[in-house]
Amino acid sequence: MSIPVGITVPKLLPITGTFALPISAYYGFLSSRVVYQRFNREKLTEQSSNSNVDSSFEDVLFASSRSQMNFAENVPLALLLAAVVELNGGSRKLLTAGLSVLLVSRILHAELGLMAKxxxxxxxxxxxxxxxxxxxxxxxxxxxxxxxYWGS
Known part of the structure; x- marks a missing residue:
């Protein structure tokens, strides 16, 4: 079904949609870092049990993997909840603030948390x-x- 010319269709999730780009871009960065660490260490899938491998290399790969996994574990639920809030008429200012806190929190968690010493x-x-x-x-x-809607 096509929309007739001249009819404006409202955007249903403009705030959630706005945050889709920076959140996805940061996830892409996290994923790329894991891939880089794996290729750099020539370990494409498994953890090394070789005692000759410098443990600092293993730590960076593990921290990179955990950063990506933690992001993938938490962000989809937050975006789903944001979409529910937005579709039910939630405040755009509150939603923007909440998703901003989410993005900054995930960056802090990885870059100044897991990737730290x-x-x-x-x-x-x-x-x-x-x-x-x-x-x-x-x-x-x-x-x-x-x-x-709670039992009215």
Missing amino acids: NSAGPGRTIGHVGTMGTIVGLAGYAAYLVKG
């Missing part, structure tokens, strides 16, 4: 708390927006 940088805790706060906040806000 011993994967113990302060960004790890800050990023985790920011991510969980965003997810719980979006879930609560989504539920609040549809409270009229």
